[in-house]
Amino acid sequence: MSGTTSDTLDIDPPAFERVRRLLRARAGIELADNRQSLVVARLMRRVRALGFDGFDPYLDLIEHDEPECTQFVSALTTNVTDFFRERHHFEALADLAARASKNVPFKVWSAACSSGQEPWSIAMTLKATSDAPPTWKVLATDIDAEILEKAKDGVYPVEQAAAVAPELKAAHFSPDRTGCYLRVRDALRSRVFFAQLNLLGDWPMKGDFDAIFCRNVLIYFSPENRLTVVRRLTARLKPGGVLFLGHSEAVLGIPSELTPIGKTAFRRTGAQA
Ligand SMILES: C[S@@+](CC[C@H](N)C(=O)[O-])C[C@H]1O[C@@H](n2cnc3c(N)ncnc32)[C@H](O)[C@@H]1O
The missing domain is CATH 3.40.50.150 (Vaccinia Virus protein VP39)
Incomplete structure (x- = not known):
């Protein structure tokens, strides 16, 4: 089970797999299998803000909550860009x-x-x-x-x-x-x-x-x-x-x-x- 350690959150392999599956299904984005720390860094604040002490209840929520799922995709996309790039x-x-x-x-x-x-x-x-x-x-x-x-x-x-x-x-x-x-x-x-x-x-x-x-x-x-x-x-x-x-x-x-x-x-x- 994913849960809390001091000031950060852990994500266990099943929860990480769920994140990968959801992101693939929603946006086609493939997360490499070593990106646990990225997932924690990008989602932790939202998980905490919703009052959850781990990823599982958060992932249950985004499975059926459209606005929350939109935020999930937004948190995990990479938006680096620039004027006149290339x-x-x-x-x-x-x-x-x-x-x-x-x-x-x-x-x-x-x-x-x-x-x-x-x-x-x-x-x-x-x-x-x-x-x-x-x-x-x-x-x-x-x-x-x-x-x-x-x-x-x-x-x-x-x-x-x-x-x-x-x-x-x-x-x-x-x-x-x-x-x-x-x-x-x-x-x-x-x-x-x-x-x-x-x-x-x-x-x-x-x-x-x-x-x-x-x-x-x-x-x-x-x-x-x-x-x-x-x-x-x-x-x-x-x-x-x-x-x-x-x-x-x-x-x-x-x-x-x-x-x-x-x-x-x-x-x-x-x-x-
Ligand atoms: C790195 S930025 C690229 C921005 C710009 N095209 C450039 O080259 O500077 C990638 C963008 O792709 C968007 N993106 C990711 N998956 C997408 C999808 N399935 N459909 C449409 N946009 C997507 C992200 O939200 C992000 O804004």
Whole structure:
């Protein structure tokens, strides 16, 4: 049985297995079998706040309590991100937008957007591309409801925006009264739409995309789920559209409709290539 020792909690092997099973079922995330201390560190405060003295009653609760389960997933996801992470992807996006038809809306999906730095970087890139189609929009999704709220808020400590070029910072952020935080300006906000979405669940949105960013999330999935998600993403690309993956995301068996066009960028075969 999992229980209390002094100021920390222990998690026994059956409870740890339950955590792994629940996280896999809810988010497709595979926890390595040596991550007990991570689980304790991320969940202990919540277990205690609920008045439990061990993991078993907490796990009983999240099995049928949806909001609690949402918090559980949020606590166990890794949300590390940055503005203009892997800058070469944003250069490729600008190039794609510059060559796209001006008569059709240009659509980009940031498919695991974390706290928003990725979709805001996409939006800043498109705004700065003078020959991009006049109508464009960015869909930003993540499974983690809490991190999605931060993404939507679009408020960041000044030091977190270090990777944003000064002219983009001046154009797209306004400082708060303390000067410690930067807030995304409204003009950019009107182009970015946020929604909660599990990459392993249903994708209710309609239409296809010119570019999809699905970076640094597949690494947490099983090889089978990685492949499934990449196939589904490929099917959501317009012909000539580009899929951007994270730098460490080797996907065994890239679908035959995708052609590598640089570091972890793949173009769907068809028109516009
Ligand atoms: C490390 S962050 C990557 C953020 C951004 N794409 C980047 O590369 O900087 C991984 C994100 O994937 C999200 N995530 C994990 N499992 C997911 C799933 N099944 N569906 C959608 N998002 C998921 C997490 O909540 C987290 O915000």
